[in-house]
Amino acid sequence: MGSKNKQRKRKKFLDASLPEKFVERMELIMGPAIYRDVAKTFVTRPTTFRVNTIKADRGEVATALRKLGYKITQVAWNKDAFILENKSKRELTEVALYKEGKIYLQSLASMVPPLVLDAQPGERVLDLTAAPGSKTSQIAAQMQKSGELLANELNKVRFFKLQHNMEHLGVVEPVEDMPWVFTLRMEDGSMLTHEYPEYFDKILVDAPCSGEARFVDGEPKTYGFWKLSKIKQLAYTQQKLLFAAWSALKPGGVLVYSTCTMAPEENEVRIDKLLNRLGDEAVVEDITLDGLKHMKPILEWKERKLHRDVGKTLRILPTKEVEGFYIARIGKK
DSSP states (O other): OHHHHHHHHHHHHHHTSOOHHHHHHHHHHHOHHHHHHHGGGOSOOOOEEEEOTTTOOHHHHHHHHHHTTOOEEEETTEEEEEEEOSSOHHHHTTSHHHHTTSEEEOOSGGGHHHHHHOOOTTOEEEESSOTTOHHHHHHHHHTTTOEEEEEEOOSHHHHHHHHHHHHHTTOSSOOTTSOEEEEEEOSOHHHHGGGSTTOEEEEEEEOOOOOGGGOOTTOGGGTTTOOHHHHHHHHHHHHHHHHHHHHTEEEEEEEEEEESOOOGGGTHHHHHHHHHHHGGGEEEEOOOOTTSOEEOOOSEETTEEOOGGGGGSEEEOOOSSSOOEEEEEEEEO
8 A cells, every 4th residue: 555655656746747758858959068957947937018109108107107006127128117026916817907908917938929020000910810809909009000010810719809909908999190001810820821821021920839939847737748749749730830821921021930949940940941932932030139048959850960050040048037939031022
């Protein structure tokens, strides 16, 4: 009986730790030395938020929160982003600024893809996998609600969450004397793009992924679903979305591909396949982001050498404040 109890306790302990195969892969991807530091970042991160400049001014928001006793720190690489230092997420959601849609809870890493996309007023922009709308609303703010923005989400539950957030954050309403066309769609992204051949100036493909950067050591609910077969399945979907998005991008346009996972199969390998298929039509552009830790992308995986231009893509290393992220910016000739 004692032996069985020990086995159950041992199994419970193992289940509460990050999957052994995942750890092995991380050491292979980034090397044991870097992983020792990265392993310390699989923790619950502080509450972070972005000022919704569609409805508010960041200076006014910061002043108002500090008057209410909130200690906040501005993020150096994104002036609209803040880290909450002294109160809970729940307390923040009770303030009027949140209820009025003037601030939006968002992880810091997820703010990066829209910054890299750099949508401008007057452009036509597609957010192909948009829910819950964090990046969509950030893009709308960048565009100053001038131009055309289409946000798509296939999953019905997530679509209605997206719709609610866009209404709450003021993305939906047109601005007087401003040409603003905002459209919500609930479609398979790989089919939706058939309606828009070479139409968009900018496209964001923030792809559904295995979410490895969001694992919290000791909380199995964050990684209990993880397995290699799931990565393979997701990689197929990601590639399908990438090629579909490319068909909807106009010559001279820019596509940004991003994930919140570490798996090369979902990151560099996807871009490698795109480049090998498209040849000179696709141009990987350099990404410069000061203030974020990053490592070189993977250029060889499972004895396969990847396209040299994959080296221009970006792997953001996780910290205790920022999730890991992978981002590629690709121009179309």
